[in-house]
Amino acid sequence: MRNALARVAPGTPLRDGIDRVVRAQAGALLVLSDEPDVLSICSGGFLVDAPYSPQRLSELAKMDGAIIISTEGGRIARANVHLVPDPTVPTSETGTRHRTAERVARSLDVPVVSASEEMGVINVYAGGNKRQLQEVGHLLERANQALQTLERYKAKLDDAITNLTAVEVEDVATLRDVVAVVQRGEMVHRVADEIETMIIELGFDARLLRLQLDELYGEIDDELDLVVVDYLPAGSVAEDILSEMSKLSDDDVLNLRVASDVLGRAGDNDDLSQEVAPKGLRYLHRVKRLPSGVAEGVAAHFGGLAKIQRATLDDLMSVDGVDESTARAIRETMTRITESTILDQY
Template identity: 75%
Template sequence: MELRYGSANEQMRQALARISPGTPLRDGIDRVVRAKAGALLVLDDGPDVLSICSGGFLVDAPFSPQRLSELAKMDGAIIISGDGGRIARANVHLVPDPTVPTSETGTRHRTAERVARSLDVPVVSASEEMGVINVYAGGGKRQLQEIGRLLERANQALQTLERYKVRLDDAMAKLTAVEVEDVATLRDVAAVVQRGEMVHRIADEIETMIVELGVDARLLRLQLDELYGEIDDELELVVQDYVADDRTPSETLEIMSRLTDEETHDLRKAAEALHRLEEDDDLTISVAPRGLRLLHRTKRLSSDSALAIAGHFNGLSKLQRATLTDLSEVAGIDDATAAEVRETLARVTESAILDQYN
C-alpha cells in the first residue's frame, strides 16, 4: 500500500526506518540508553555537516553497535555516514547556526534540533538521565516510545480507522446512489472528500507508527493494508469526477492535506478545494459527475479509454443513456468493451438503488 504524504513527513519516516527495531543503529542506540549514557548522532557526513564540526577525531570505521556505544561515552557528537555503514567522526563539537529557532531546553537536544533544521539532515539525540530518544528530521521532531506502548497506540488507531472507513463507505455509497439518479449535490461530494481526508490522516499516522516499529509491525502492516486498500485511488477518482477544469485532482488533495484538523470538519472547505464553491453558493447546488469512477469498475477498460468515454459523453447521465452503438463510436472502444461498459453501468445502477431503499 502506498500513502500520499508530504516530503517533510517522508524525511521523518526515512529517519525512523533507519533507527527502527531490528536495525544495527537501533541496537547501538539501545546500548547507549541502557548504559545511562547520552548521545548526539548526525546521520549524514556530507560537506555541510563537516563544515559545522569542530574538534573531535576521525574514525572512518565500519559501523557496529558496539563501536557506537563505546564512542558515546565521550561527550561530543558522532557523525555517521548517510548510508549508515560507517562511523565517520566522534567526539565532535557541533556549531550550528544559533539563529535557527528551537523549542528544546537541554543543550544536546537544542543542538540536535538546530543542526537538523539548518542543514536538513536527520539527527538523533538520547538524553543521559531520562533515556529519552528524539528524532529530528524534515523540520519536525518525534520522540521514540516504548514498543509495547506504541503497539497499543497503533491498535487503538486501527480501531478508529475502521470506524471512519465505515463512515466513508456510507458516504461513497450515498454518492453513487444520487449519481445514478442524477440528483447529486455539492454536499454529497464534499462529504466524501472530507471523510476521505480524515481516513487518510489516520492511516498516515499508523503508517508512521509501523515504520517506527520496524520488525515488530508485521501484523499491523497486514491489518492496515486490509483496511485501507485502494482508498486513495477511489478518492482521486471522486475528485476527478467533480473538480473544476482549472484544478487537478492532486492539487485538490494537496489543499485538503494542508487543512487543520478543525478545518477538515467544514464541508465548505472541501467544496472550496474542488473549486466548485463561490462565496454566495450553498452546498445544495446540483453537480454532475463525469462518470470516471463508475467507468473504472469495468474490468477490461483502461484509464485512457475511461477518459475517452467520459470526454465523449460529457457527463454520467448521458453515458447511462448511451447505446452499444453510441459507445462503439468512441475511439478505441470495440463492441466487446462497449457491451461490458453497458453491463457494468447497469449493474452499478441497480445495486445503488437497491442499497438505498434496503
C-alpha cells in the same frame, strides 16, 4: 523524518547501539550523516573511520562530544567532536545537547539523534520535525488504537461513497454528497499516514500492522481520485485538489464549506444543496479492460453520467475506440451498478 525513523527502528544495529547507551545511563548526540556540510561544523574530536557496531557506539558515547555516523550507516566517522551550528537557527529545546541537535537538523537538513543522560529520552530530529522514540509495547498499543480509529473512519467513508452512488444513479447528487466523500477520505488518509509512520518506527515488529493497514486502506486513493475527477472543472488536476485538502487543518477539513472551496468548482460553493452532475468516469473505470483514454473519451462525448446511462449500443459505438463488445461491457456495467444500488436501498 520517516527515513530517520527507519534507521533507528527496533532491530536495527543503530537502535541497538542507542539502547546500550541509554541502559548505561549515558547521553549521546549522533549526527547520521558525514557529508561535507556536516564536517564543516565539527571542531576537535577524533577521526575514527571504523566499521559501525553497537559496542563501539556505546563505548564512544562515554565521551562528551557528538558522534558522526556515515550517511549509509556502516561506519563511525568521528567521535567526541564539538558541533558549532548556526546560533541564529531557532530552537525550542532547553538542554545543550538537544538544542544543538535541533539546530544541526534544521540548518543542515540531516537526521540527528539525541539521547538524554538523566531521563533516558531518545529524540529524533529531521529538518524542522522532532519525534520522541517510545517503547515498542506503548507504540504497538497506540498503533492498534489508531487502526480501530481507521476502521471507524473507513466505515463512514464507505457509507458516504454508497450514498453518493445512490444519488448519482438517481441523478440527484448535491455538492454536500461529493464534499462528504472527499472530506471523509482525507480523514482516512490522515489516520493511515500516522499509522504508516508508526509502522516505520516499529520496524521489524510491525509486520502484522502492515498487513492490517494494507487490508483496510486498499485502493482508497484511487477511488477518491475518481470521485474528485468526476466533479472537477476543466483544466483542474485531482492530485492538486487532494494536495490542497491535505494542507487544511483538521477543523477545516471537517467544515463542509471550507472543504467545498478546495474543490474549485465555479459558482456558490457555500450552497451545499446545489445539484451537481458527475462525468461518469468512476463508473466507466469499473468496466473491465476499458482503457483510461477510451473512458475519458466516452465521458467527454456524452457530457455526464445520466446520458451515458441512457446511451444505446449504437450511441456508445459512435465514440472513437468503442467497438460492439466494449459498448456491451459499458451497458452491462451501468446496468449492474444501477440494479445493485437499487437493491441496496430496498
